[in-house]
Amino acid sequence: MAEPCLPANLQEALISTLPASGYYIPHFITPKEEAHLIQKINAVPLPTWKHLSHRRLQAHPSPLSSSNTLLAANLPAWLSDPVIPRLLSIPNLPDSQDNIFSKSPHGAPNHCLINEYQPGQGIHSHEDGDAYYPVVATVSLGSHIVLDVRTKGGSKDSGWRILQEPGSLLITTGELYTECLHGIDEVKVDQDLRSDNIVNWDLLGDKEPFMEGSAARETRISLTFRDVKKVQKLGKAFGALGRR
Ligand SMILES: O=C(O)CCC(=O)C(=O)O
Numbered sequence: 078m079a080e081p082c083l084p085a086n087l088q089e090a091l092i093s094t095l096p097a098s099g100y101y102i103p104h105f106i107t108p109k110e111e112a113h114l115i116q117k118i119n120a121v122p123l124p125t126w127k128h129l130s131h132r133r134l135q136a137h138p139s140p141l142s143s144s145n146t147l148l149a150a151n152l153p154a155w156l157s158d159p160v161i162p163r164l165l166s167i168p169n170l171p172d173s174q175d176n177i178f179s180k181s182p183h184g185a186p187n188h189c190l191i192n193e194y195q196p197g198q199g200i201h202s203h204e205d206g207d208a209y210y211p212v213v214a215t216v217s218l219g220s221h222i223v224l225d226v227r228t229k230g231g232s233k234d235s236g237w238r239i240l241q242e243p244g245s246l247l248i249t250t251g252e253l254y255t256e257c258l259h260g261i262d263e264v265k266v267d268q269d270l271r272s273d274n275i276v277n278w279d280l281l282g283d284k285e286p287f288m289e290g291s292a293a294r295e296t297r298i299s300l301t302f303r304d305v306k307k308v309q310k311l312g313k314a315f316g317a318l319g320r321r
């Protein structure tokens with residue numbers, strides 16, 4: 078697909094069987110844009126990566142402080158363009174001027190966590206918490222992966238499975254953000270991929286790789302764009318230090 082493929086509005090991308098609200102957009106970025114992003118991510122100085130036991134991660138423009146504050150800085154252009162303008166160009170509803178970040182404190186994402194998972198790696202079930210305005214926009218690169226979602230009180234088997242294709246965008250917000258946990262199983266091959274247990278099956282861009290019901294993972298990178306609520310300007314941070 079040489080061109081990105083955007084829905085006319087977010088309602089066209091709604092995953093209707095999830096708690097409100099999740100949106101899935103395949104082919105959000107082109108394979109060329111995907112390759113460029115992967116090349117940029119791999120070109121950052123190695124110490125930028127934080128190594129965790131089951132994945133590694135970069136935080137842009139920087140990690141949050143212990144009080145969940147972001148030091149004011151722009152996201153690098155290679156990370157924000159074209160993803161953020163494209164994301165903000167999708168109206169919430171037909172004839173609406175609003176996009177998914179219109180009501181967020183800064184009107185746009187100001188932070189991006191980049192997670193890299195090798196086959197067999199994942200992330201335990203968790204919630205993203207209130208450091209962020211409750212919208213996450215996730216772009217997937219390099220490989221498909223299955224995101225497991227369940228309500229906070231729910232058992233592991235009670236949830237929903239979202240299949241994210243490389244180049245896709247997943248948006249989670251509302252109760253799906255505040256009342257649910259999400260995680261990624263540590264498997265090398267995703268199994269039982271079927272229309273009756275993948276909630277976004279009908280929204281997939283290309284079902285062909287999954288028609289056999291299983292798919293081996295490759296290295297998958299996620300870009301999770303969010304709006305951090307608390308931002309502090311550098312001058313103010315120094316001022317606070319000076320007053321100590
Ligand atoms: O890699 C993903 O899609 C999920 C990452 C995630 O949940 C997080 O960074 O909080």
Ligand SMILES: [Fe+2]
Pocket residue numbers: 203204205259
């Ligand atoms: Fe998360």
